[in-house]
Amino acid sequence: MLPFTGAVPGTPRAVRDDAVFAGALAVLSAVLAVFVEDGLRPDLLGWSLLLGAHVPLVWRRSSPLPVLVGVVALIAPYHAVDYTHMAAVPVGMVALYTVAVSGRPRRALITGILVVGVTMTVNASVAPHQVAEVLRISGWVVAVLLLGVYVRIHRQYVTSVLERAERAERTREEEARRRVAEERLRVARDLHDLLAHSITLVGVQTSVAAHVLTADPERLDRAAVAKALDDIADTCRSARGELRATLEVLREGTVEETRGPLPGLDGLADLAEAARTSGAEVDLAVREVEAPPAVGAAAYRIVQEALTNAVRHGGGGPGLTIRVGIRSEGPALRVTVVDDGPAAVQDPSHTPGFGLVGMRERARSVGGTLEAGPRPDGGFLVAAVLPLVPVGGLR
Structure with a gap:
């Protein structure tokens, strides 16, 4: 049988x-x-x-x-x-x-x-x-x-x-693939934010140094040239440190051990100071807010990308004003970055990058929303609403 x-x-x-x-x-x-x-x-x-x-x-x-x-x-x-x-x-x-x-x-x-x-x-x-x-x-x-x-x-x-x-x-395999995809996306965003921000500042600071050198060769302002070069060196050192930390994540493969502390709202002052080295006037208004690390990191990266875009596309230099506002609205954190540059009249042939996409992804990663676009009276506006109790966060 x-x-x-x-x-x-x-x-x-x-x-x-x-x-x-x-x-x-x-x-x-x-x-x-x-x-x-x-x-x-x-x-x-x-x-x-x-x-x-x-x-x-x-x-x-x-x-x-x-x-x-x-x-x-x-x-x-x-x-x-x-x-x-x-x-x-x-x-x-x-x-x-x-x-x-x-x-x-x-x-x-x-x-x-x-x-x-x-x-x-x-x-x-x-x-x-x-x-x-x-x-x-x-x-x-x-x-x-x-x-x-x-x-x-x-x-x-x-x-x-x-x-x-x-x-x-x-299910485990799909979850592993999803985590890998999310981590690749996170690293791509980090590299974009880091390199775009640093390269933009270096470019503006280099232009300042070149202008000082060629404006009046007979009366060379050595102090101004030295300050511009120091700003470039500081930007490069900062970018090198962040790039090393990001590459360690890729090399080690263990995100939690190599990521280090997330950037937060307390780092916005450094971002504003770096943008000021381009000659722009940056007005930073941050009200005391207790934000979770993931929300603070998302706000930091959104402000970083918005400042980078303002300096790059808004004619970075003297005359450009950027206003950054951080405040709580009920159970959410509201982030606004407004500039008065000519962003509304950008060259139509300009190839759009990943900046706006990355900012929206950062907002969605903590359950928030983001709106960005040119203002009717000139300049560019970035406005994000991030819940203070995040759904989940990617750096």
Whole structure:
């Protein structure tokens, strides 16, 4: 009574495997018919009925109920003639087991009731003295059916466990891919904010130094040139330090250990001072606000990118005014950066960068919103609303 294994029911491999199994079972039945004495030794008719009952087993996986009917139709007259009863037991039990293991428990119950009921009815009318023997056989029939039901339920349980494990593994893989994608996006934003901000300042400071050198060569303002070069050196040192920290994240692969403290609202003064080295006037108004680290970091990066854009596109230099405002509005932090530069009349051929996209992503990373665009009366406005209880934060 082998359970179904390997091949799919109905396939050539399944038929071949069941044919081999039926042949082996037929050999076993023949041995029992020869050596067990609990009835008449089979003659030609007996051997035909006994061995013929094994033929339907070749299709037991694809048609379990017709196979059971075919087996019963052959072994019933075999038992009725009183041939060796033990020889026909294995094939009958395999047919019963196949029905139970391949169908729902209800089908096994109905099959058991019919088989036991018909057997007891026929034997009670034909040979009442064998009722005890029929009851014993009925017990085996019930046991085989229960075994088939148990095997079916156990397989379903194992299959469900394997499927849950597979789904959990897929979920873990998807989560890992999502985290990798989020980390790549975070590093890309960090590199953009860092390099764009630093390169823009270096460019403006270099222009200032060049202007001082060429404005009046006869009366060279050495102090102004030295200050411009010092500003460039400070900007480069700061950029180098942040770039090193960002690259350590990529090299080590462990974000939490290498990220270091997140920038926050207390770093806005340094951003404003760096923007002032370009010649712009920066008005920083920051009210005392207790913001979570992720929200503070998002506000810092938004202000950094807004200042970079203002200096780059707003004609950075004397005459440019930038106003930065940070204040709480109920359960949210409001961030505004306004400049009076000519951002509203940018060159249409200018290729947009990732600055505005990055600022919106930073706002969304903590559950906030951001609006940015030119003002009707000139200049550019960046306004963000960040919840003080963040949904989640990417640096």
